[in-house]
Amino acid sequence: MFALDIAAHTGPWRSRHPAEKAMLSLGLLACAVALPPWPGALFSGAAAAVLLVGPARVSPAVVLRAARVPLLFVATSTVPLLVTMHAPARLTVNAEGVVPAAQTAGRSVAALICLLLFSATTPLSDVLPRLHRLGVPPAVTEVAALTYRMLFLLVDSVRAVREAQAARLGFRTWRTAYRSLAGQAGAIFVRAFSRARRLEEGLALRGYTGSLAVQVEARRVSAPFVAATVGLLVLIVAVSVVVGSQW
Amino acid sequence: MHIAEGYLPPVQAAAWFAVSAPFVVHGSRALVQQVRRDPETKLLLGAAGAFTFVLSALKIPSVTGSCSHPTGTGLGAVLFRPPVMSVLGGIVLLFQAVLLAHGGLSTLGANIFSMAIVGPWVAYAVYALIRRAGGGLDVAVFAAAALGDLATYCVTSVQLALAFPDPATGFLGALMKFGGIFALTQIPLAISEGLLSVLVVRLLTRVSGDDLRRLGVLRTPAVQA
Numbered sequence: 001m002f003a004l005d006i007a008a009h010t011g012p013w014r015s016r017h018p019a020e021k022a023m024l025s026l027g028l029l030a031c032a033v034a035l036p037p038w039p040g041a042l043f044s045g046a047a048a049a050v051l052l053v054g055p056a057r058v059s060p061a062v063v064l065r066a067a068r069v070p071l072l073f074v075a076t077s078t079v080p081l082l083v084t085m086h087a088p089a090r091l092t093v094n095a096e097g098v099v100p101a102a103q104t105a106g107r108s109v110a111a112l113i114c115l116l117l118f119s120a121t122t123p124l125s126d127v128l129p130r131l132h133r134l135g136v137p138p139a140v141t142e143v144a145a146l147t148y149r150m151l152f153l154l155v156d157s158v159r160a161v162r163e164a165q166a167a168r169l170g171f172r173t174w175r176t177a178y179r180s181l182a183g184q185a186g187a188i189f190v191r192a193f194s195r196a197r198r199l200e201e202g203l204a205l206r207g208y209t210g211s212l213a214v215q216v217e218a219r220r221v222s223a224p225f226v227a228a229t230v231g232l233l234v235l236i237v238a239v240s241v242v243v244g245s246q247w
Numbered sequence: 248m249h250i251a252e253g254y255l256p257p258v259q260a261a262a263w264f265a266v267s268a269p270f271v272v273h274g275s276r277a278l279v280q281q282v283r284r285d286p287e288t289k290l291l292l293g294a295a296g297a298f299t300f301v302l303s304a305l306k307i308p309s310v311t312g313s314c315s316h317p318t319g320t321g322l323g324a325v326l327f328r329p330p331v332m333s334v335l336g337g338i339v340l341l342f343q344a345v346l347l348a349h350g351g352l353s354t355l356g357a358n359i360f361s362m363a364i365v366g367p368w369v370a371y372a373v374y375a376l377i378r379r380a381g382g383g384l385d386v387a388v389f390a391a392a393a394l395g396d397l398a399t400y401c402v403t404s405v406q407l408a409l410a411f412p413d414p415a416t417g418f419l420g421a422l423m424k425f426g427g428i429f430a431l432t433q434i435p436l437a438i439s440e441g442l443l444s445v446l447v448v449r450l451l452t453r454v455s456g457d458d459l460r461r462l463g464v465l466r467t468p469a470v471q472a
Contacts (some may be wrong), residue, residue, distance in 0.1 A: 111253020146293025182446030
């Protein structure tokens with residue numbers, strides 16, 4: 001399984017209604033993106049970070065591991081903002097680019113922490129069956145739910161195939177590595193379609209009529225949680241406006 | 248190559264959602280009609296989505312000694328066609344954002360446009376052109392996967408250049424800067440993805456020919472034993 005999904009399934013906010021967690025984390029994300037990076041993104045990111053490792057009790061190691069790849073993108077994409085191209089292949093360091101580069105990188109890091117707050121507290125299996133209430137066609141949500149269920153099996157299959165290939169020196173040279181990778185892709189294709197066919201047969205035997213609706217556990221939206229979320233978001237917007245106007 | 252969460256200014260992020268929406272809505276309508284005609288298709292589409300997700304998670308050795316991930320859009324477009332890929336690609340990008348923090352929710356529109364719309368359409372157009380011109384399956388698959396990957400990378404560079412124009416030379420200067428910095432990894436990766444896709448299709452032709460015929464990739468009838 002994926003570390004963020006494990007955190008979402010085992011965390012103390014597991015039993016909370018997904019709408020509550022979406023309102024909190026996506027509200028903070030909207031603040032981080034829409035408010036001026038200083039101080040809006042800083043406050044939003046800091047609030048999300050405190051909630052993530054505090055009440056939501058997500059391990060900082062999980063957060064840092066998940067943030068590695070997006071941070072690499074942010075670092076790479078920020079380099080062009082620090083240089084100016086006066087003519088093709090003539091680059092000079094742009095001192096005026098430091099502030100916009102820092103603002104862009106800061107906004108992105110703050111938004112990433114807000115996304116991690118959502119990912120590490122809200123299992124997708126709770127979100128997908130409720131998406132049709134937002135107007136997403138049931139056929140699309142059902143395909144997404146099937147994809148979600150199957151990908152864990154396929155990830156496990158790929159891991160097993162890769163270990164078997166590595167034990168047989170399948171990654172010794174570039175040539176063998178490519179052959180092994182093709183084997184992994186071929187194996188998951190065959191397994192995915194074989195599983196789909198078996199599911200098809202199993203459902204047909206049970207009188208499948210075209211609907212894959214599953215029972216969704218009824219959860220009440222907590223009024224105090226929603227009120228605290230609204231209070232936090234209003235506070236961040238207000239403080240950002242006040243502090244921002246003084247700078 | 249996913250644009251990270253919050254990297255684009257809010258107006259541009261919203262604009263890319265608006266640009267991607269018609270393609271995703273068209274793909275969703277096609278998917279709903281297909282599922283209504285043949286409910287069993289839903290299971291195959293779920294399998295196709297999971298395959299695309301796992302394909303994009305495979306680690307390809309790169310020239311720098313590290314590992315990179317293929318986009319999977321080229322092979323996906325050849326196997327499942329671009330309209331379906333706009334929906335499946337959208338689902339996969341949403342899962343990558345939520346399960347792996349690759350990409351993001353505010354940048355989902357921009358990432359869908361580059362990876363689930365332009366990449367698959369370019370890949371499929373190249374594939375169809377080469378096949379109609381009498382080219383072999385290997386050549387068509389290699390060109391589709393490599394150029395689909397390159398198109399994705401070019402669109403991402405355009406998106407970033409539009410968001411952050413160069414102070415001296417504007418959009419074009421920014422495009423050269425972003426294009427140049429990503430070219431170091433993306434051009435070798437596009438070639439690697441092309442080679443890998445050829446090997447995958449060769450393998451599938453041997454072990455899963457019936458599925459490829461059902462998807463319309465192979466035209467020759469199965470050989471009777």
